[in-house]
Amino acid sequence: MVLAAVGQFRAVPTIGENVAACVQIIAGAAAQGAKAVFLPEASDFIAAATDVPKLSEPLASSSFLTPLRAAAQDANVFVSVGVHEAGATDNRCWNTHVIIGADGEVKSSYRKLHLFDVDIKGGLKILESNTTEPGKEIIEPTRSPIGAIGSLTCYDLRFPEPSLILRRKGADIITYPSAFTVKTGAAHWQTLLRARAIETQTYVIAAAQIGQHTPTRVSYGHSLIVSPWGDVLAQTPSTTDKPVWALADIDLDQLARVRREMPLWDQRRKEVYGTVGRE
Numbered sequence: 420m421v422l423a424a425v426g427q428f429r430a431v432p433t434i435g436e437n438v439a440a441c442v443q444i445i446a447g448a449a450a451q452g453a454k455a456v457f458l459p460e461a462s463d464f465i466a467a468a469t470d471v472p473k474l475s476e477p478l479a480s481s482s483f484l485t486p487l488r489a490a491a492q493d494a495n496v497f498v499s500v501g502v503h504e505a506g507a508t509d510n511r512c513w514n515t516h517v518i519i520g521a522d523g524e525v526k527s528s529y530r531k532l533h534l535f536d537v538d539i540k541g542g543l544k545i546l547e548s549n550t551t552e553p554g555k556e557i558i559e560p561t562r563s564p565i566g567a568i569g570s571l572t573c574y575d576l577r578f579p580e581p582s583l584i585l586r587r588k589g590a591d592i593i594t595y596p597s598a599f600t601v602k603t604g605a606a607h608w609q610t611l612l613r614a615r616a617i618e619t620q621t622y623v624i625a626a627a628q629i630g631q632h633t634p635t636r637v638s639y640g641h642s643l644i645v646s647p648w649g650d651v652l653a654q655t656p657s658t659t660d661k662p663v664w665a666l667a668d669i670d671l672d673q674l675a676r677v678r679r680e681m682p683l684w685d686q687r688r689k690e691v692y693g694t695v696g697r698e
Contacts (some may be wrong), residue, residue: 424448429630429660432466449494460501465632476513492523502594507552529570542543566591600629604639630660
């Protein structure tokens with residue numbers, strides 16, 4: 420078994436403050452034995468929509484990612500983190516999920532497929548597509564000391580197809596860095612995460628933003644690690660918006676046992692309903 424850490428904090432519009440929070444989580448979790456640390460969506464900043472274009476940066480020259488890469492190397496851990504990647508069309512960014520290796524190098528980058536364009540009665544109206552361009556592909560799982568990590572992001576959680584494709588591609592873990600709203604989080608967050616873990620028979624790790632980011636933006640928190648059986652193995656406290664993390668063992672022997680004893684992949688009726696995604 421090997422330890423993974425799921426982090427939680429409140430991102431603000433100032434990138435430097437968010438760097439400090441993320442480095443604190445990385446260093447603290449690594450000191451407790453974690454080999455991979457998972458940070459939320461939009462860890463670089465959460466700001467007013469009008470400020471997103473000027474704060475977004477290319478991955479290669481990101482003032483946020485550069486110190487995180489150094490922190491990953493110093494702590495000898497893998498790091499998963501969500502950022503705003505500059506360079507999309509119409510002055511928009513991509514919502515990008517980056518995995519950094521223990522050597523400080525970027526191992527993969529996934530651009531969020533499903534954008535949060537919703538108008539919820541009694542809640543917020545958010546049109547992520549005003550500032551963000553959707554991605555166009557599901558990338559291969561990233562090899563790491565805790566297993567093969569499949570990358571998705573936040574609102575992707577509501578669509579089971581990408582997670583099933585990642586399972587077929589060999590994922591042991593599927594991760595959803597997120598910034599769920601309070602209303603949708605309270606209703607669906609844990610239910611969806613446990614469902615994705617159970618149906619894919621993978622570990623699911625979901626690092627979440629928490630607290631009041633701007634006058635109109637509040638996040639739910641409740642970062643989780645879920646087992647392939649659907650058990651909640653670790654959860655961060657919801658009583659603070661300070662940087663915190665929770666730890667859980669990733670047991671690939673247990674994962675193999677769950678898949679062997681309930682062989683869902685071998686029992687799928689492809690001749691009836693086909694296969695999700697391209698073979």
